[in-house]
Amino acid sequence: MMPLFLDKFQFPCFLISQWIPDGQLCPTVPNRSNYIHWIEDLLASDIIPKTNTSGGNVRGFDIGTGANCIYPLLGASLLGWSFVGSDVTEIALEWAEQNVKNNPHISQLIEIRKVKSCEDGPSMEKSHDGESVSCESKIELSACVVREDVHLLPSASFDLHSDANKRYNGPPVLLDVIRDGEKFDFCMCNPPFFETMEEAGLNPKTSCGGTPEEMICPGGEKAFITRIIEDSAVLKQSFRWYTSMVGRKSNVKSLTAKLWEVGVTIVKTTEFVQGQTCRWGLAWSFVPPVRKIVSLHVAEKNVMSFMLEMLLSCITHFSLMLHLVLCCFQFRRVFNANSVPFIYCNQLNPVESLFRSSGAACKLNTSSFTVDITASNDHCDAILKNELQPLDEVSSCQHVQETLNGSSCLLHPSNNLCIRISVFQQIPGTLLVKGSLQQRDNPIPGNYQSFAKVL
Numbered sequence: 001m002m003p004l005f006l007d008k009f010q011f012p013c014f015l016i017s018q019w020i021p022d023g024q025l026c027p028t029v030p031n032r033s034n035y036i037h038w039i040e041d042l043l044a045s046d047i048i049p050k051t052n053t054s055g056g057n058v059r060g061f062d063i064g065t066g067a068n069c070i071y072p073l074l075g076a077s078l079l080g081w082s083f084v085g086s087d088v089t090e091i092a093l094e095w096a097e098q099n100v101k102n103n104p105h106i107s108q109l110i111e112i113r114k115v116k117s118c119e120d121g122p123s124m125e126k127s128h129d130g131e132s133v134s135c136e137s138k139i140e141l142s143a144c145v146v147r148e149d150v151h152l153l154p155s156a157s158f159d160l161h162s163d164a165n166k167r168y169n170g171p172p173v174l175l176d177v178i179r180d181g182e183k184f185d186f187c188m189c190n191p192p193f194f195e196t197m198e199e200a201g202l203n204p205k206t207s208c209g210g211t212p213e214e215m216i217c218p219g220g221e222k223a224f225i226t227r228i229i230e231d232s233a234v235l236k237q238s239f240r241w242y243t244s245m246v247g248r249k250s251n252v253k254s255l256t257a258k259l260w261e262v263g264v265t266i267v268k269t270t271e272f273v274q275g276q277t278c279r280w281g282l283a284w285s286f287v288p289p290v291r292k293i294v295s296l297h298v299a300e301k302n303v304m305s306f307m308l309e310m311l312l313s314c315i316t317h318f319s320l321m322l323h324l325v326l327c328c329f330q331f332r333r334v335f336n337a338n339s340v341p342f343i344y345c346n347q348l349n350p351v352e353s354l355f356r357s358s359g360a361a362c363k364l365n366t367s368s369f370t371v372d373i374t375a376s377n378d379h380c381d382a383i384l385k386n387e388l389q390p391l392d393e394v395s396s397c398q399h400v401q402e403t404l405n406g407s408s409c410l411l412h413p414s415n416n417l418c419i420r421i422s423v424f425q426q427i428p429g430t431l432l433v434k435g436s437l438q439q440r441d442n443p444i445p446g447n448y449q450s451f452a453k454v455l
């Protein structure tokens with residue numbers, strides 16, 4: 001049967017031609033290019049280290065590339081990226097191939113890969129212990145791996161039970177599609193957003209054509225993206241960044257909680273607004289962040305805030321923390337104002353390992369979601385001697401000593417002093433944590449913990 005050609009698009013600014021068979025999803029290009037440019041920003045940022053996956057060329061994976069193959073065509077023509085685009089339906093695969101061929105100037109950059117569904121025959125692969133497992137049991141395997149390193153956050157945990165009947169049980173998404181040893185800079189996905197076609201058609205702002213295979217899956221986008229997350233927890237650093245488009249804001253929150261559960265090192269979110277349509281971008285990584293502090297600033301004279309964009313695996317952070325504490329006391333004294341030191345980070349485990357690797361004693365309490373950090377005498381001495389020269393060392397130290405009622409050494413274990421890092425607020429992609437001085441298990445009266453407020 002000859003498919004009907006609905007339309008042909010020519011994009012003069014970057015020149016790709018695209019044919020879309022009748023009834024298939026017709027992509028809104030500005031919205032799609034926003035997503036591409038967001039990924040471009042993620043790759044350019046130094047939040048996580050740059051790795052060379054394919055000789056310096058960016059390599060991406062588009063989950064569900066569709067008949068239109070829009071993301072690979074855009075990414076290759078705008079930015080010279082290479083892509084693997086996957087899909088499950090014959091019509092999508094056939095037309096995606098055709099659209100690639102129709103653009104010979106970029107066709108060598110794009111591979112279209114068929115995802116074998118479980119119905120295509122038992123897709124067997126070796127489990128971790130060498131046993132062969134079927135498609136269905138592999139899903140269980142990945143779920144087990146996910147549960148191994150759970151880092152539950154207190155206020156927005158992912159309710160696995162209420163979602164149990166809405167698990168994605170369709171064809172593979174990443175696991176079983178990615179080949180052994182393959183590495184990518186990122187994956188992206190415009191998932192089937194809806195659970196039913198009725199739901200897809202309800203909102204005139206979001207209905208833009210599309211077949212049931214393109215638009216719906218059991219459990220909708222939440223189940224589909226959850227599968228990407230579970231697969232990513234197995235594939236870990238095979239991708240620098242995992243990303244997905246999200247159609248519903250409420251799903252961003254629960255998916256973010258799921259991400260922390262599986263032990264990601266970073267989550268980023270964004271909002272794409274195009275005309276009346278709003279979508280969200282969700283990105284995560286398992287690569288340990290290495291970026292150094294990018295901003296440590298005093299927002300206003302009398303409302304002090306410190307912003308550490310990342311907590312890093314570098315030894316100087318311990319001293320930096322002390323720095324913050326000292327600064328805080330110092331500014332409080334100078335401005336006699338509410339002083340709010342904040343640290344933005346992604347979860348408390350990196351905080352713990354960071355300070356531990358600096359030689360400090362750390363206690364992570366997962367129920368109260370705090371980390372108590374106690375410095376050694378040597379640390380304190382070294383830091384006070386070497387690290388604080390640029391600051392008004394004498395006044396800040398003196399002030400701390402006054403504040404601590406005559407304690408002779410800041411954070412000295414023998415004085416039972418430590419810094420407690422605790423979660424102040426949880427926002428998508430970021431935890432707002434604060435530091436406070438502690439004596440034994442009690443906050444020191446008058447320290448800045450009592451001045452906490454939301455930025």
Ligand SMILES: C[S@@+](CC[C@H](N)C(=O)[O-])C[C@H]1O[C@@H](n2cnc3c(N)ncnc32)[C@H](O)[C@@H]1O
Nearest residue numbers: 027064065066086087088171172190191213214
């Ligand atoms: C909403 S469409 C997105 C199409 C295109 N990327 C776009 O943005 O217009 C979702 C696509 O995912 C495909 N799909 C569904 N399940 C999939 C799976 N397990 N692996 C790969 N693709 C899948 C569907 O066939 C469909 O083409």
